[in-house]
Amino acid sequence: MAAAGMGQQWVLVEMVQAFYEAPAYHLILEGILILWIIRLLFSKTYKLQERSDLTPKEKEELIEEWQPEPLVPPVPEDHPALNYNIVSGPPTHIITVNGKECINFASFNFLGLLDNEKVKSAAQASLKKYGVGTCGPRGFYGTFDVHLELEERLAKFMRTEEAIIYSYGFATIASAIPAYSKRGDIVFVDEAACFAIQKGLQASRSNIKLFKHNDMADLERLLKEQETEDQKNPRKARVTRRFIVVEGLYMNTGDVCPLPELIKLKYKYKVRIFLEESLSFGVLGEHGRGITEHFGINIDDIDLISANMENSLASIGGFCCGRSFIIDHQRLSGQGYCFSASLPPLLAAAAIEALNIMEDNPDIFQILRTKCERIHKALQGISGLKVVGESFSPALHLQLEESCGSRENDVKLLKRVVDYCMNSGIALTQARYLEKEEKCLPSPSIRVVVTVEQTEQELDKAALLLKEAAQSVLN
């Protein structure tokens, strides 16, 4: 081996010697050849003609001729979504809509906390201390002690490690999903997921797989297909994250998701679950902790719970809660958290007081559930309208039993029913959707919202009025 080493050394010495002894032109030629080879290796084989051979005059003509579309197409004056109902005064139990006083069956004020005096005085105290706005995002002196307190209280209430607050309900889930799920990851989402979830998924650029609403067999089929795909390419499978996004109480259909089966699927196929609890927070469960309490599931089994504070808590904004390992990531990656001003302190104080009330009066949840069941029963059997939603869901839908042919006509018919009820003192609204943007557009419906403040007489009156309206308009 020493001899071979010596031999190699000899060859090296000879090479260096030859290099010194070679004539100059030879070296220069070799150098040019090497540079040419390198250039050929790195240049494109065929330069595509990027520039067309248009003369400047032709370019001017093209620019002259081009006519853009108008910025926005004209909207007809009688478009149903153009003319809003004007509410004069607070949107509480008795609401003045378009000049008429009605009982409110349209605002998501489930626990009646919108005009609660304690909540208002807590907000007043905060207003006197902090003013209205925070004048900055969370990273740049927009973090107030009220925000930290609210996050702690929410985490304690939901029995998770940490919570994070957003200043807008829609932005909560729409920023949370893209923070974890990126291009190349796979998300299994229910067809009836709300628009905010759809926007979050669009922003994440992941592969979306829709499964039929609440159909666990369909979801399992998709998961099995994914498993067979993974076995073909295990290396890719090891880095592809998988998520299931479901809602606790669906806004579009009023159903609950079958959470126990989802947990089983989670551990069988190793997918993470993101739960959107905007409607079920403060409604389901013995203490209002949402669908996990309703089904008696350990909250650590759910990876992320997201909810907005605009329904039961009667404030503005949203929150996500879960393990610190998961939530802390959003403090740098949640777009709606990092790049936006924080929640005004008076709204955070209102939310804290609302939480206090929820913790001190756990019997309101049972009262709400009884009222929901009462109206659900009372609305059965209306000719022409069917009730869509669980019996304990406070946000029901009333859809037409038979469509009249086109969606436009259905919407007009339902508007007449709503107008009849409004003229007689019950404020209702149609569920609004963006028809061209929704992935799975739900049928037109009237939204009926139940709150704890409605008395039994009012509930019966509403049911009776809807029967009359359906009778006069639809028959």
Added chain:
Amino acid sequence: MSLCPKLMITKLSLRPSLVVLIYRMMKSWVPKSPKDFVPLYQDFENFYNRNLYMRIRDSWNRPICSVPGAKVDMMERVSHDYNWTFTYTGRVIKDIINMGSYNYLGFAQKAGTCQEAAAKVLSQYGAGVCSTRQEMGNLDKHEELEKLVARFLGVESAMAYGMGFATNSMNIPALVGKGCLILSDELNHASLVLGARLSGATIRIFKHNNMQSLEKLLKDAIVHGQPRTRRPWKKILILVEGIYSMEGSIVRLPEVIALKKKYKSYLYLDEAHSIGALGPTGRGVVEYFGLSPEDVDVMMGTFTKSFGAAGGYIGGKKELIDYLRTYSHSAVYATSLSPPVVEQIITSMKCIMGEDGTTVGVNCLLYLRSLNTDLS
């Protein structure tokens, strides 16, 4: 060796990070995910967060406990484990001069006309709204605000939204879609970038405030049409900001408007920082340059900075606002503005316009301008 300073600083700052990089790569540690699950964060993605950001994390997210006015009280916090967790000592550091909050005109106050008006509306209306604009969330206060904003800006009509970030990310997709072209400045805010991405239109970036770059892109776009199919573009939207928050530069508005008119495109101006702060009467960058608001197709802004409240608005022609009232994502699916916040905006805007009978607003604007000239 006369390398430009930026390059020098980048080179010098990379060297120690490289050392940290190699050291940490040899010593990477990940908190355990549940067994057999794909890790939620890839080592590489989370690298910056764990190793570089953690060391200087205490510079951000500092909690304060008073009005974000000229002087602010901060909560003292310490870390005993190199910034992984913080504990609050309970002490409050008082009267720190505040040069970090976006409180340009000083309307973030805990006493005064704005606060009193907001308190009155809060006791009357409550804090929340619990419904969307198209359903039962359109209060008379919102209509009043929108008329006032339209009058303030000098446009036909305006619409207000609950969050400034969401105003961009939800309305740009309503205005443009597939087959349209968006020309966006290099240093645009994350909300504009997100809105442009969600719309599905083609996005092209021009160099920051560089009119030659913008003109070249416009010319090429119209002459060559859409890539590959060569069909003409449906519309072209230019996204610029009034003041760029991270650089402090002001957009070259006269030149942008001249280009926009020459090439028949539409202009979307985001005045988050410039509304209320630029111009002799606080009407923003359009007034600063002495131009007409009719030249800007979509005037967007936020109420967070100069007005001391929260939310955003879009102003423009009546057809534009009618279209947004019908098709904006925010109007259909998101809750409307909270009433006391609306009242704060109305009071502060009237004050700036001088309609409250005092000269407080005018004085604030004059003072802000004099401070600017003193500093520069």
